[in-house]
Amino acid sequence: MPAIETEALTKDYLVGFWRPRPYRALDGMTLSVESGEVFGFLGPNGAGKSTTLKLLMQLIFPTSGSARILGSPVGDVAVRRRIGFLAENPYYYDYLTAEELLTYFARLFGYTSAEAKTRVASVLDQVGLGAERRMRLRSFSKGMIQRVGLAQALLNEPEVVFLDEPMSGLDPLGRRDVRDLILGLRKRGCTVFFSSHILSDAEALCDRVAIVAQGKLAASGRLNALLAFELQGWELVISNVPEALAATLPARFGSVTSLSHGRVALKLAADAEPDRVISTLRAEGASVESLNPIRHSLEDFFMQHVRSAPQRATGL
């Protein structure tokens, strides 16, 4: 059973005051996230990431389609005991301290006061707010609130965590903490579904990603499969090139770059069969230093899909 499933999830917002028209924020999103996976939900601003997360949390209701979490329809209150959610730019009550807020939430999760106390202390330490536990949230910075948000998402030792841009507002240290935190969750077997437009985070963390653009799923799959599929070519570095061979290289390979210590970098096309090229070059007296595939970075891949996404329908 997948941890998260969505089935043609669609959301229209009514926009315009005098003549409200539907605006399709999300269009037929079908996804499935396996248990234990770290899943990156990527897309540019306004793509529909937060809309999807709000639908999964049943903060908004779908125009059509459906979604299930841990096998139950979204909105099943019992399932909320087993999940955590961090909203985009979260806000909590100004007049409470971090400790009070989390204790309140812990009690809602069904912990007794004593259990709540230890649980709250442990998550506050985990997000690095141990020292500020008694401070009112009013005096917290953006990044500190973000950490409170993470703490409350992890409070109940969830089986599935939903994070809407978990890195936003965090300093480089904080981002690394969050990366480590997500990796820690994965080790524990927790399913993590997070949205982001920061691709390096996704590259570092995710088993699988989905790219959403203009409200539609543009691509999804295992990160290495997606990028390998987009193989651009190979970079072959050779050395000890005999004079006779060197003279023929530009004609045979087009792109030839001389590197230090007599090394030469050659660029091969994606379909160049590097094994064959290497044996030929060896036979002609060169030694092989290295061979590397040249891939689209996630960024290139992302750009390509986002640019080619069709504009979303409005005023249906």
Place this chain on the structure above:
Amino acid sequence: MRQIWLGANAVFRESVRDRVPYSIVVFAVLMIAASYLISQLTAGQDMKIIKDLGLAALSIFGLLIAVFIGVGLVTKEVEKRSVYGLLTKPLSRAEFLLGKYAGLVMTLAVNLAVMTAALYAVLFFSNLMAPEGLRQSWEAPAVDPRMLTAIVLIFAELMLVTALALFFSTFTSPLWATLLTLGLWVAGHFNSDLRNFGTVVDSAPVIWLARVIYYVIPNLAPFDVKGEVVHGIHVAARHVAYTLAYAAVYIGLLLTASVTIFGRRDFK
């Protein structure tokens, strides 16, 4: 149930931390100042005036708390989006709403209790200081337990007004919810006049409309027995029972409607 209780507690704690204690202090100070002044100015009437003023202040302060906190309870959470944190916990939307309601009712109860104690304290001291001859002329004793009848009905009215505020705030802006609640409170006190509208005009549709409005708008006049109590006039137990039953039904309907509307809302 536990979830509602936890939510109610949070509301209560917020109100204690925020504004409510101030209103109690203001009330107590006003009460004492007014009663001293007035007992200097009038002879014999002072007890009635203190009671009148005290009960009126009690219901007005209560109304302000019920409306302004009541409207903010839900709208603030939705506007600032703190509702995202709560509604993704194991807490249904109905529990969320009922917790808010219960919390404000708790706040009102504590508030009214403190104000009632202040009122009785002022009456007790005025009584001590009044000469024997003056006491004989009063229609009702100074420290009159029957005033509690009026206060119970004020509390019931405020519970109803809170339910109104909560109801409007599940689908309108804070401003509209405040205006509508206050408007209905005013209309509710003059509502009984609508029943006898037939004696004033004789256009059938107008009378029919007045009837409909009469049944839809809460009828708040029966909750006001301040005058009777102050003058030591007996308030029938049956009147109190009927009025409380009316409040219970009206509140039940309002909360059901609120839960239904709130349960289907998008929090964008």
